[in-house]
Amino acid sequence: MTLIDHLPVLAVIVPLLAAPLCVLIDRARPAWLIALAASWLSFGAAILLLLQVTQSGTISYHLGGWPPPWGIEYRIDLLSAYVLLIVTAIAAVVMVFAWHSVESEIPSERIARFYAALLLAFAGLAGITTTGDAFNVFVFLEISSLASYAIISMGRDRRALNAAFQYLMMGTIGATFILIGIGFLYMMTGTLNMQDLAALLPEVSDTRTVRAGFAFLTVGIGLKLALFPLHLWLPNAYAYAPSTVTAFLAATATKVAVYALLRVLLDVFGVEFSLQAMPLNLILMVLGLVGIVSASLVAVFQDDIKRMLAYSSVAQIGYMVLGIGLANTTGVTAAILHVFNHALMKGALFLALGAIAYRLGTATLRDFAGLGRRMPWTMAAIVIGGLSLIGVPPTAGFISKWYLVLGTLEQGLWPVTLLVLFGSLLALIYVWKLVEAAYFKPAPANAPAVAEAPLSMLIPVWLLVGANVYFGIHTDISVGVASQAATQLMGAGG
């Protein structure tokens, strides 16, 4: 076997092994370099994987050479390759940004351990997307969650501790539910391999145990996903975590949870069971819509911009869940596409906020006054990211909205269409508040002199901003893969 054959596991194993290395070295700069190298290596592996999958179909990798269902199978289909690409790309970009930001926000003696934890969180997320084993999903989920609690609690604000604790409580409940769900399924089928599960479940799907397992899994994943009304941990966690962590988690963690939801609902249980036999399509649609409208409304009234964007994330998750709830191929395409596009826009926005926090120390609406002139590049990035968030063409956000609205119209649900567009309007309001403050309010007289952010921050920010525009114009990759993956998922269940 050559190295190429081990690609599926490389994307996970590289950051996983790099993490203890950081702890052993325990010096800030080398640790950062290791993290940087690991994330880029992983990103490279993800690109190669996606190419391989699009050319020769699903890859099945047997860990340690043990064939499934006895051994653990790593299974890369289009959907996993796609999500893995997003996660690793964001990690790679965020690591470039991290150096200055982390240096200013975290005491130097803890920086090496911070990177170790960040890498672990990353490895866990990458693991969830690549593994084909249900119990393995749980293990990786716990790895990433535990690491996330740690890095969130390292925020400068003391409230970060409280936020991390809150997240820990909710996250643990979610993980427990997932474990119980997996246990129930194992009880009924005797297997943990997801392909096996998918094959064996239909025979026993009419039992209470399977249904209970289904419910536990859905709620558990919903908690990790911050699906309304299980989102209460998210705003605090995002608001008080260090800037790098917020950007990384906002762009990846919830996306991976959406992936897990798609995988479990549409692949393991199958479309027929999840969205037709069980009334989950309706539940997801309603929760998605309520999430979109209520979280957007709350975002409008936030003063702390990190918090504002955190609520906006809850709303955006609503769009993805709504897409799944529509239960047609266009809707699922929109959901998968929005996973991709939302990672780009929120990544760009949170990184830009990190740059502002780096210069100003905080990022409340008041700090934005006159910032358009003082940090022109950073603010321009926020404007473009914001446009993408609203869904203005020609940005990536427009493309996701387009498919989502098409999905709702295909189902003949025009009131839902109206609500989706109403969500865009609300996004317009909160983004506009930023623009108005930055460009049309003079800086207060006693404002400290502020320079533009350093290049090591601007370049990653603008990479993501550029991606927002690029994928708003060239959609061959983003839409192409998403719609193929959606067709695979919907086809698998009938």
Added chain:
Amino acid sequence: MSGTTLLSLILAVPLLAAIGVVLTRANPNLREGVSIGAGVILFALVATLTGNMDWHAPPTLVLAEPVPGLALALTPEPLGVLFALIASFLWPITTIYALGYMRAHHEQNQTRFYTAFAVSIGATMGIALAGNMFTLFVFYEILSVATYPLVTHAGTDKAKQAGRIYLGLLMSTSIGFMLFAMIWTWQLTGTLDFTHGGVFGEEVSEGVLSILLLLYVLGTGKAALMPFHRWLPAAMVAPTPVSALLHAVAVVKAGVFTVLKVSVYIFGTDTIARIAAADWLLVLAGFTILMASLIALRKDNLKARLAYSTISQLSYIVLGAMLGVAAGAIGGGMHIAMHAFGKITLFFCAGAIMVTAHKTKVSELNGIGRRMPWTMGAFAIGSISMIGAPPAAGFISKWYLLMGALDAQQLFAIAVIVISTVLNAAYFMPIVYAAFFKAPDDSDTHADHGEAVLPIRLALIATATLAVLVFFFPGAPLALVQQMVASP
């Protein structure tokens, strides 16, 4: 030059001008020179495009294609070319006017002003030459955003409040209704291209078509159809050159232009004739015409009166489009051109009075014609054009609108046009009369002024002359508009 090169230049010139304005900010004379020069070049480009146009095989410039079949593309068509000609022609004239106005008024942030102005013109070109509804929508939104700094130029709380109403109404209607209608159209037909005779086939029911038409027309907030007209009076806090070119020509015309395009190229006049919503919208347009005229009668602030007059005049065009006959569409298309010259003249005059005599109210204008004969003479011509009497431009379009109403046998529309003509006379003629024939008030403390400064005078004389000239030579615009309704 090939057609596609011309199209890309037409889009690029205003944007390059915007950059040029920023680069030359240290030297105001050079900065305004850039704007005027770009305006002249732009008009020359659009004129060349028109001259070399083969309407049966128009060039298409594809900028991007985010979703297969849904392209950001420019394809000239007669009405759009006419709109582009007017906007690009009036841009340099307005810049000359602005040069006098902004300096006489000691306005701040002039670089931002001219930059946003150039971008707005670029967006207007995009709207005018859009090859499909999607492209039109994109430039429509760019125009809303680009004009925001112009509306809030004064920077006062009142200006900011107005800016919020402005952007809020325009964005919410366009995203809530127009975008919805667009995606729905796409879902039904798989295309948003402007097509002769419309894009809908027989299989789409009339009920759906009615809802779609309502969504499109009400979603076009820039057409200022009641009850979505509030943004236009609010926008009057902007400096007068903005009100003149953007809120009497470019922005509002972009709105009614969209309505015309949708009714001619998305629905087709035949479809409009048979769906019920067209009748409802006809009534709404008629209501807007009369209601806005009545409000205008009661406004003492000159710019506010002009704004309500604009709302009323815009609905003429919507009315023409909703008649569902060729003559109605021709009348609507002509009115885009005809109203432009008259209304920009009136706004120029209002601005001239404001910076020269420091007067903003109608009731203060007694006897002002003796001090400012050129200005008030131009105002009289503009008023005649608004009323639709010969020998001014407004007569031509009203003629076609009436013909359209007769063709469609819409007694309601005829009555509205006749009554509104009387109302127009009632709120414009007293101003002209007072200016020339009433004695100045004794209490006037600001009576020591003369005529407006030269650039202002030049600009308003030019537009007033045009408003008369078009009456005698309506050939070119008429040929373009007739081309629009002719079968390809």
